[in-house]
Structures are given as C-alpha cells and as structure tokens.
Amino acid sequence: MPDLERRMTMVYVEPVGTGASGRLADPRDYTIATYCHFLHAVIRHLGHDKVALLGHSHGGFVAQRYALDHLGHLSALVLYDTSPVTGDDFWAAAVAALQDFARLHAPERPGVTSFVGELTTRPEVDDDDGATAILRKIAPAYFHDYWGREADFAPGREALRMYAAPAWGQEPPFDVRGELPGVTVPTLVVAGADDFICGPHWARMIRERIPNGQLAVLERTGHLGHIERPEEFAALVRDFLVG
Structure with a gap:
C-alpha cells in the first residue's frame, strides 16, 4: 500500500505458513488463535505501546480476535473486506x-x-x-x-x-458478533460494494456492533480496493488514522 507508506510506517505481516514465515508441524494448528499468538509477538517486538491494526479478509478475522483479546495494544482498528462470522x-x-x-x-x-x-x-x-x-x-x-x-x-x-x-486448520466457524461491542477503539470498516465474499452486508454487521466505528463502502470495487481504487482507499484510511 505505497500511498499509505508516504504518511505512516507500514509493517506488513506474512502470517505463519505463508511467504517467508515458517511452517507449523501440524497443519490443523492454523487457527485464528495461532495467528493472534504470532501477531502479538510481532507487535510486542515492534516496541510501541500501541499500534493501529489493519486486517484484510481472513486477516480481518485475526484483527477482530486480536482487538478483543489485546485491546490495550491498539490505538485504532481498520477492518477491510471481512466479516464477523463464517459458517x-x-x-x-x-x-x-x-x-x-x-x-x-x-x-x-x-x-x-x-x-x-x-x-x-x-x-x-x-x-x-x-x-x-x-x-x-x-x-x-x-x-x-x-x-x-x-x-x-x-x-x-x-x-x-x-x-x-x-x-487445513481445524477450528469452529468464526463468530464474534456477540463480543464486538467490547471493541472500543476507533474502528473503520471498509468494504467493496461488489465484493462477492466479504461485501457490505458483512461490513454493516460489524459496524452495527462496534460502538466507536464508522463504515465506508467503495463503489465499483471488489475484494481488493487497495489495488482497484488505491487513491480512494488510501484516502479513507489515511484520513481516519492521521487526519
């Protein structure tokens, strides 16, 4: 997201099992809890009291769970093309x-x-x-x-x-709908209007449950707004985080 890099420090996480990160011995252990465990280690390693966390798609599931478990480490949350529930x-x-x-x-x-x-x-x-x-x-x-x-x-x-x-991770369907009112940090929920998998229906479901949240829907956009409409996407996130 180069447009955001011009105004803030971006740290991109390659979750365990992907990219240059290591692999788990048992693929059944690729769960939201596992990803949160490693994400927490990265955030602590950065050495800042609080960070703004952006989670896209499956990363949005991880970001929601992380916010619920480690809210004190966050200054803000951006949930982008994701859902509070699967199943x-x-x-x-x-x-x-x-x-x-x-x-x-x-x-x-x-x-x-x-x-x-x-x-x-x-x-x-x-x-x-x-x-x-x-x-x-x-x-x-x-x-x-x-x-x-x-x-x-x-x-x-x-x-x-x-x-x-x-x-191959094995865990119950994701569902944090009942817990989301506990996310009290400023939260931006972003969705592409034409995202077939995590579109506005699911974004509104998140927004309705987070007390300090706001919703933005990118028109004529699918699941990859930062690629399809990078300037609009960056402006949304930048204005939300730094004004």
Missing part, C-alpha cells in the same frame, strides 16, 4: 454471489463456470503450486471489472502466491 450462511452467500458472477460473464468467458468449484476445493496440504494455480484462475472474481482493466491487473495476478497448509 454455512456466510459460505452460501459467497457461493451464490460467485454463481451470479459466473452467469454474468459466462457468455463471453465460459471458463468462469468452474470458479465455484475451484473456490470450494481444498488443496492438498503440501501443494502450494496447485493452490496458487486455483487462486490465479479465479482471481478475476475478486475485482469489480478485471477484464476491463486487465492490462493493469494481469501482472499482479501472475505474481499471486497461495499457501496450501493453512487451509
């Missing part, structure tokens, strides 16, 4: 939205009809290349208009990497 209803809504996407684009791009199956396929625990291939294939669904701006987005699509082992 059957959450996934059914995502599948239905992706089916709508496929119906819209199938006449010109028949390959999109396989996107739903790819989304719900769990890769083999050690098959990073296979997981990456799936993510790159279905990546257009995460944008408002991928093909209309393919020249802008294609290089990033080819650079995407996915790590398979974290998909």
Whole structure:
C-alpha cells in the first residue's frame, strides 16, 4: 500500500505458513488463535505501546480476535473486506454471489463456470503450486471489472502466491458478533460494494456492533480496493488514522 507508506510506517505481516514465515508441524494448528499468538509477538517486538491494526479478509478475522483479546495494544482498528462470522450462511452467500458472477460473464468467458468449484476445493496440504494455480484462475472474481482493466491487473495476478497448509486448520466457524461491542477503539470498516465474499452486508454487521466505528463502502470495487481504487482507499484510511 505505497500511498499509505508516504504518511505512516507500514509493517506488513506474512502470517505463519505463508511467504517467508515458517511452517507449523501440524497443519490443523492454523487457527485464528495461532495467528493472534504470532501477531502479538510481532507487535510486542515492534516496541510501541500501541499500534493501529489493519486486517484484510481472513486477516480481518485475526484483527477482530486480536482487538478483543489485546485491546490495550491498539490505538485504532481498520477492518477491510471481512466479516464477523463464517459458517454455512456466510459460505452460501459467497457461493451464490460467485454463481451470479459466473452467469454474468459466462457468455463471453465460459471458463468462469468452474470458479465455484475451484473456490470450494481444498488443496492438498503440501501443494502450494496447485493452490496458487486455483487462486490465479479465479482471481478475476475478486475485482469489480478485471477484464476491463486487465492490462493493469494481469501482472499482479501472475505474481499471486497461495499457501496450501493453512487451509487445513481445524477450528469452529468464526463468530464474534456477540463480543464486538467490547471493541472500543476507533474502528473503520471498509468494504467493496461488489465484493462477492466479504461485501457490505458483512461490513454493516460489524459496524452495527462496534460502538466507536464508522463504515465506508467503495463503489465499483471488489475484494481488493487497495489495488482497484488505491487513491480512494488510501484516502479513507489515511484520513481516519492521521487526519
């Protein structure tokens, strides 16, 4: 997020099991609690009394849980394209939205009809290349208009990497709806209007439960507003955090 780097210090976390971070011995241990444990270690290592925490998508689940467990370490919270709950209803809504996407684009791009199956396929625990291939294939669904701006987005699509082992974590469905009133730090909730998986419905659910929160919806934007509309996204976050 280079636009934000110009005004503040950004620390990007590669969660355990991804990027250059290490791997867990047992893939079943990739849980929200595990990610919070390592995130807390990073924040303590930074040596600041408080930080502003931005969590995107699954990172938003971790950020919510972290805020609930370690509120005293936060000055502010940004929850971006995420949800306070997963489970059957959450996934059914995502599948239905992706089916709508496929119906819209199938006449010109028949390959999109396989996107739903790819989304719900769990890769083999050690098959990073296979997981990456799936993510790159279905990546257009995460944008408002991928093909209309393919020249802008294609290089990033080819650079995407996915790590398979974290998909094997075993834990109950995520649900912090009843706890969110305990998040009392200033909170910005951001969602892309056309995000098929963590759109405005889930963002409003968070906003309604956090007493000191505000909601921003980016129009004509999918799951990756910081890429599709970087200036608008950066302005939202920058104005919220530093004015």
